[in-house]
Amino acid sequence: MAHKLPPIALFGYDSSPFTQKIRLALRFLQLPYTFIIVPSMMPRPILVDNFNLTYRKIPVLAIGRDVFIDTSLILEHLHSHPALRWYRQAQGAGAEIHHDTRGRVLARLLSSHYTDRPLFRLTTGLIPSVVWRTKFGDDRARLIGHVLDPSKLEKKVPKNLASLDTYLSILEPLFLEEQGGWFLGTEQPSAADISLWYQLEWGEKISRGEGIENLTGGGTADGMGEGMKEVFNKARYPGLWDWYERFNTYVDGLPNVETRVERGDEVGIEKLMRMLEDVEQERDVPMLPTPAVSLQGLEERIGLRIGTKVSIVPDDTGRGDPTVGKLVAISPEEAVIEPDEPEVVGKKGRRARIERVRLHFPKVGFVIQPMKEAKL
Incomplete structure (x- = not known):
C-alpha cells in the first residue's frame, strides 16, 4: 500500500536563520517539500492572498491546509504529525530529531529560551552596520517598534562578540566531554544539535557579511563584516569547533529533499497552490500531543472559548501585525484559528485562494486575546 505524503510548503528566504533551521x-527527516522564496521584507502578498495570513515573521510551513507558525511549533509538528510519521515509517528513511522524551523536552527548552532568543540577539548584533542603512533597516525598525541607529549598532559589535564568547565558554565543557558525540549524548544528532548549529552557522556567515545582499533585497553587496573568528575558532574552543564541523559533515551527507521555487517562478508557484487546493482538510485538527488536555474552564475565564474571534501576536516583535480569526482548537501548548476573510485583513472583495485553512500558533512566545465586540 502506497503512503501518500501531504504537500509540504516552506515559505522563507535564504538569509533567514530560522528558515535554515526548518x-x-x-532534510534530517527526509520529508520532500517545496521551498517557496519570499521577500526578506514586507509585504508578502503570497501569504495574504493564499492564506489570509498577516503574520509577518518567517518561516511559515504549510502541511496541506494546516499552516504552522514559529519554528518551535513547526519542528514539533514535523516530528509528531500523524501523516508525516506514517509516511516516514513506510519509507524507512530519515533520522529522528527526538530520540526520547527527555531529549524532546530539553531541545524545546533550549530552542525557545536560549538559541532562538538570547543567542539570536547576539548573532544579529554582529550584522555589518551597512545592512541597517538600507530599506531592510527601515523594515526591521517597524518590526521592532523603534528607530535603529546604524552607528550605535556598529559600536556594539565588540560587546556582542564578548557576550558570544561567554555563551561559547559555557557550552564548551559539554562538547569536550562528549569527544565526538552529540549535544545530548545521543548516538545520532537531534533537534538540540539543529537548534544550536543553525544559529552558529548563520552567525558565522552573516557576521562576515555573507548573505547580506539577499537579506537586504539587493540593498548592499556581500562582505564588509568583522566575523566572529576571534571568539569562535578551533584553538579557543576545540570541543565546540569539532562538533560544529562534524555536524556540517553529517548534514552534507544527507540526500536533498527540496524543490526550490523562486519568487518569479509563476509556473512553480501555481503548481504548488493547485496541490494545496486539491488537498482535503483533515477532519481532526492535528495538534501536538500533550500530557494533559486544555483547562476549558480556565481558558473560558480569559476569553478563549472555542468559536471566539481572537487576535494573536508575538510577545516580542511584530506586535503591529496581528493575526485575527476564529479559535477552533486549543491545548496547553498550542492555539489554532481559522483566519478572517479579506474584509477584516484589508483586502476587500478578494477571498483567500486556499479555503478552510487552519493557522497553528504556539502559546510560548505569543499573546492570544479575545477581540472586543464592536458597539452599535
Missing part, C-alpha cells in the same frame, strides 16, 4: 529539520 530546512535542516526537513
Whole structure:
C-alpha cells in the first residue's frame, strides 16, 4: 500500500536563520517539500492572498491546509504529525530529531529560551552596520517598534562578540566531554544539535557579511563584516569547533529533499497552490500531543472559548501585525484559528485562494486575546 505524503510548503528566504533551521529539520527527516522564496521584507502578498495570513515573521510551513507558525511549533509538528510519521515509517528513511522524551523536552527548552532568543540577539548584533542603512533597516525598525541607529549598532559589535564568547565558554565543557558525540549524548544528532548549529552557522556567515545582499533585497553587496573568528575558532574552543564541523559533515551527507521555487517562478508557484487546493482538510485538527488536555474552564475565564474571534501576536516583535480569526482548537501548548476573510485583513472583495485553512500558533512566545465586540 502506497503512503501518500501531504504537500509540504516552506515559505522563507535564504538569509533567514530560522528558515535554515526548518530546512535542516526537513532534510534530517527526509520529508520532500517545496521551498517557496519570499521577500526578506514586507509585504508578502503570497501569504495574504493564499492564506489570509498577516503574520509577518518567517518561516511559515504549510502541511496541506494546516499552516504552522514559529519554528518551535513547526519542528514539533514535523516530528509528531500523524501523516508525516506514517509516511516516514513506510519509507524507512530519515533520522529522528527526538530520540526520547527527555531529549524532546530539553531541545524545546533550549530552542525557545536560549538559541532562538538570547543567542539570536547576539548573532544579529554582529550584522555589518551597512545592512541597517538600507530599506531592510527601515523594515526591521517597524518590526521592532523603534528607530535603529546604524552607528550605535556598529559600536556594539565588540560587546556582542564578548557576550558570544561567554555563551561559547559555557557550552564548551559539554562538547569536550562528549569527544565526538552529540549535544545530548545521543548516538545520532537531534533537534538540540539543529537548534544550536543553525544559529552558529548563520552567525558565522552573516557576521562576515555573507548573505547580506539577499537579506537586504539587493540593498548592499556581500562582505564588509568583522566575523566572529576571534571568539569562535578551533584553538579557543576545540570541543565546540569539532562538533560544529562534524555536524556540517553529517548534514552534507544527507540526500536533498527540496524543490526550490523562486519568487518569479509563476509556473512553480501555481503548481504548488493547485496541490494545496486539491488537498482535503483533515477532519481532526492535528495538534501536538500533550500530557494533559486544555483547562476549558480556565481558558473560558480569559476569553478563549472555542468559536471566539481572537487576535494573536508575538510577545516580542511584530506586535503591529496581528493575526485575527476564529479559535477552533486549543491545548496547553498550542492555539489554532481559522483566519478572517479579506474584509477584516484589508483586502476587500478578494477571498483567500486556499479555503478552510487552519493557522497553528504556539502559546510560548505569543499573546492570544479575545477581540472586543464592536458597539452599535
